[in-house]
Amino acid sequence: MVETIDRERAQERAPSAAAEAPRRPVPAWVITLGSLVVLLVAWEFFGRDINPVFGSYPTAILEAGIALARSGKLWSALVESLQPFAVGYALAIVVGVPLGLVIGRFRIVEAAIGIYITAGYAMPLVALVPLLVLWLGLGFKVKVAIIFLLSVFPICINTWLGVNAVPKTLIEVGKSFVAPNSVILRRIILPATLPYIMAGIRLAVGRAVVAMVIAEFFTSISGLGAIVITSANNFDTATTFVPIILIMFMAVALNYLIGVVERRVAPWQAEIAGRDQQ
Amino acid sequence: MGQVSLIEVSKRFSLRVDGAVQVVEALDRVSFTVHDGEIVALIGPSGCGKTTALRIVMGLETASHGKVTVDGREVTGCGFDRGMVFQFAELLPWLTALQNVMFGLEMKGMRGAELRDTATRYLDLVGLKDSLSRRPHQLSGGMKQRVGIARALAVDPKVMLMDEPFGALDAQTRETMQAELLDLHARTKKTILFVTHDLDEAALIADRIVVMREGRVQEVMSVPLARPRGDLGLVRGTTEFAETRYRVWQALHAKTVH
Numbered sequence: 001m002v003e004t005i006d007r008e009r010a011q012e013r014a015p016s017a018a019a020e021a022p023r024r025p026v027p028a029w030v031i032t033l034g035s036l037v038v039l040l041v042a043w044e045f046f047g048r049d050i051n052p053v054f055g056s057y058p059t060a061i062l063e064a065g066i067a068l069a070r071s072g073k074l075w076s077a078l079v080e081s082l083q084p085f086a087v088g089y090a091l092a093i094v095v096g097v098p099l100g101l102v103i104g105r106f107r108i109v110e111a112a113i114g115i116y117i118t119a120g121y122a123m124p125l126v127a128l129v130p131l132l133v134l135w136l137g138l139g140f141k142v143k144v145a146i147i148f149l150l151s152v153f154p155i156c157i158n159t160w161l162g163v164n165a166v167p168k169t170l171i172e173v174g175k176s177f178v179a180p181n182s183v184i185l186r187r188i189i190l191p192a193t194l195p196y197i198m199a200g201i202r203l204a205v206g207r208a209v210v211a212m213v214i215a216e217f218f219t220s221i222s223g224l225g226a227i228v229i230t231s232a233n234n235f236d237t238a239t240t241f242v243p244i245i246l247i248m249f250m251a252v253a254l255n256y257l258i259g260v261v262e263r264r265v266a267p268w269q270a271e272i273a274g275r276d277q278q
Numbered sequence: 279m280g281q282v283s284l285i286e287v288s289k290r291f292s293l294r295v296d297g298a299v300q301v302v303e304a305l306d307r308v309s310f311t312v313h314d315g316e317i318v319a320l321i322g323p324s325g326c327g328k329t330t331a332l333r334i335v336m337g338l339e340t341a342s343h344g345k346v347t348v349d350g351r352e353v354t355g356c357g358f359d360r361g362m363v364f365q366f367a368e369l370l371p372w373l374t375a376l377q378n379v380m381f382g383l384e385m386k387g388m389r390g391a392e393l394r395d396t397a398t399r400y401l402d403l404v405g406l407k408d409s410l411s412r413r414p415h416q417l418s419g420g421m422k423q424r425v426g427i428a429r430a431l432a433v434d435p436k437v438m439l440m441d442e443p444f445g446a447l448d449a450q451t452r453e454t455m456q457a458e459l460l461d462l463h464a465r466t467k468k469t470i471l472f473v474t475h476d477l478d479e480a481a482l483i484a485d486r487i488v489v490m491r492e493g494r495v496q497e498v499m500s501v502p503l504a505r506p507r508g509d510l511g512l513v514r515g516t517t518e519f520a521e522t523r524y525r526v527w528q529a530l531h532a533k534t535v536h
Contacts, residue, residue, distance in 0.1 A: 169368045172338055176362040177385035177433065178355075187381075191372045268372045268413055 056238040061245065064238040073227065077243065081212055081223030084140055088147025089208045096152045096204075097197055100159025104193075105185060110160075117160070121153035125211070129218045143215040150211035151204035158203065162196025163189055195269045198262040202255055209251045279349045280359075280436030280469035282312040282335060286344035289330055289493075304330045306493045307344065312437070317463060317470040319480035321526060322490035328473045329441055331490070335471065336362050336439050348437060358386055361430030363440040367422040369414040369429075375401060375421075376410040379429045386433050400432040401425070403462070420451040427459075431466065440472035444479065456482055457510050464506055477530075481522040482510055489529040497529040 040058050047057025056064075068074040103110050103117065129146065136142040166189050174184040216225025224243035231239035262269075289305040305327045312318045320328045333339045335346050337356040346353040348360065361382075369378045379397035388396065401410060404424040414422055423443055430438060443459075444452040460483060463470060474480055480487045481501060489496040502518045513519050 167368075169364060169366070170370065172362075173364070173368050173370065173381075174385075175338060176336060176356050176360075177382045178357060179385050183385070188370065191370070194372075266372070268415065 053235045053237060056241050060238040061241045064236070065242040065246075068227070068239065068242055074242065074246070077223045077227050078246065081216065081225070084143035084215065085147055085208060085212045088144040088211070089151055089204065091144065091148045092152040092155055092204060092208070093201060095148075096155030096200070097159050100156040100197075100200075101163055101185060101189065101193070103156070104160040104163025105189060114160070117153060117156050120149075121157055123149075123153075125150055126214060126218070129214065133219055138220040142219050143212070146215040146219075147208050147211040150214075151208040154203040154207060155197070155200040158196050158200025159193060162193035162200075165196065166192040191266070194266040195262075198258065198266065202258050205251055205254050205258070209247055213247065280314050281349055282437050282469065282471060283347045284308050284310055284331065284335065284344070285347065287331065287334060287341045287346060288343040289327070289334065289339070290342045303493050305334075305341070308490070308493070308495055309344075310488050310495060310498055312469055312471050314469055315467045316485045317472070317483055319484035319487045320471065320473045320490060321475065321477070321480045321487055321530070322496075323475065323530065326490045327493040328490050332439050332441055332471065332473050335437075336360055338362075358433050359436045361433055361435035361438050363423070363426050363430045363438065363443045365442045366446055367414075367419075367426035369417075369422055369425055371414050374411045374413055375406060375417065375425045378414070378425055379432050382429050382433045396432060397428075400428040403431070403465075404428045404458070418451075419447050420455055423447065423455065424458075427462070431462070431468070435468070437469045437471060440470065442473050442475065445474070445476070452479075453510065459483060460507055460510075477523050477526050478514070480526060481519055482507065482513060487522075487526055489526060491530070491535050494535065496532070496535065499525055499529070 044057050044059060047055055047060075050057075052060070065074070099117075103114055125146065128149075132142050132145055136145055170188055170192060171184055174188045179187070212223075213225045213228070216223045217229065221229055224247060227243045228240055231237075231242075287305055287308045288303070291302045291304055293300045293302055308327070308331055310318075320331060322328045330339065334341050335353065337353050337360070348357075353360075369375075370381065373381065376394070376397050379400055380393055383393050383396055398407070398410065401407060401424075404427055406421060406424055406428070409417065409421060412421075414425075417425065423446075427438075427440075427443070444455050447455060456479060459470075462468075472483070481503075484501055485505075486498060486500050488498050499522070501522050503513060503516070503522070507513050
């Protein structure tokens with residue numbers, strides 16, 4: 001009896017021990033960096049031939065960026081932009097995730113408000129901005145509202161879809177141990193849905209950043225959006241690019257950060273998925 | 279104690295097929311009893327209702343008519359007097375082996391050092407003392423099912439309910455697990471009701487076999503093999519084993535369905 005167990009376990013252990021030493025592939029960041037260098041060099045090369053009103057090129061943008069940073073305008077604009085962004089985006093997570101969980105879990109809630117979420121996702125928010133301004137004024141509040149409204153729906157919908165994808169049998173495991181509904185939601189459905197939630201939070205970054213600029217264009221002109229508008233009005237194209245590139249850089253950094261958090265809170269997911277790429 | 283009785287249990291489903299509502303009779307007045315400390319196999323072809331019967335005993339589904347009792351008390355839902363072992367183990371993938379076993383115990387209200395000790399003891403019992411901190415995807419099929427058995431056993435149920443527990447395993451691992459289950463039964467004396475479609479498994483492990491067909495009990499037969507069974511390889515060579523296996527086969531292939 002004991003002997004048979006040991007033999008079986010030895011067999012089970014065998015494949016992992018025999019893992020072959022892999023040839024070290026080129027790290028992903030090296031490839032990404034290479035791609036960036038090629039793009040920047042090409043842009044620099046061709047961009048110099050274009051009239052500086054119609055386009056710009058990396059070194060000119062860098063120069064404009066340094067000038068903006070030295071004058072202190074860039075940092076105050078960044079802080080001004082980030083405040084409503086952080087509040088609106090955080091609010092979208094805090095509201096979107098529980099809402100998605102409840103919609104996915106309870107049939108009645110799904111039937112009652114699911115339709116608003118689906119419709120809200122497709123809402124032409126830019127068209128509603130004038131109305132929001134009437135309600136909330138031109139200040140901080142309306143900016144938070146715009147960022148929140150544009151980013152809450154992908155988070156909520158992804159969470160909702162995630163709940164629907166939880167295997168029924170895992171919920172039955174909870175039931176078979178007499179777990180109350182709240183425990184099943186918190187200890188089975190929430191962790192099983194985490195990869196979907198994280199995907200929703202990532203998708204929302206892009207929308208929240210766009211919402212941030214829309215808010216700055218269409219309410220009180222402020223922050224990074226203001227730099228874009230004033231420099232464009234002065235035909236200073238190089239300076240126009242500075243906040244645009246800064247915003248894109250910010251979105252990429254935030255996306256990376258979320259990836260780090262994801263591997264922290266759902267490490268099993270990456271291990272199960274085990275991407276196999278060519 | 280741990281006696282399970284199914285009394286005239288029926289289950290009807292409504293299915294919508296091509297727009298028309300069909301009533302499917304999954305179970306039709308199924309009655310049998312599993313005595314304390316006994317191992318009973320529920321066998322039959324796919325769709326005969328054996329898994330539905332097991333799920334009703336567990337409380338995961340409700341009977342349309344009839345009732346199930348455990349030690350005379352009627353089953354109205356899931357309870358710690360019954361422990362379920364699922365077909366594909368169904369471990370929670372974000373928890374380690376130890377945490378998976380602890381999950382059931384926590385639901386029962388156990389806390390602190392006792393929680394960890396009890397879970398460790400049951401994983402030791404199924405031979406997984408060295409794999410406590412592995413996550414399910416780092417375990418083989420056989421090891422996963424051992425964790426599933428430990429998780430169900432740890433809450434100390436009166437009855438273990440097993441839904442084709444070894445059906446997803448390869449032949450060799452399955453034989454090992456069958457021997458381990460008998461060993462576990464000898465030590466814990468738990469009442470076991472298990473579903474299988476494997477004639478050999480039913481004859482090797484069970485004290486009695488309930489043959490089901492088309493939602494009804496076709497036949498209940500006793501297995502004339504002594505306990506402990508000893509070397510299962512030798513048991514397979516006995517005439518009693520061959521006869522039991524043949525009788526089950528006959529019941530499964532009889533022209534008339536009861």
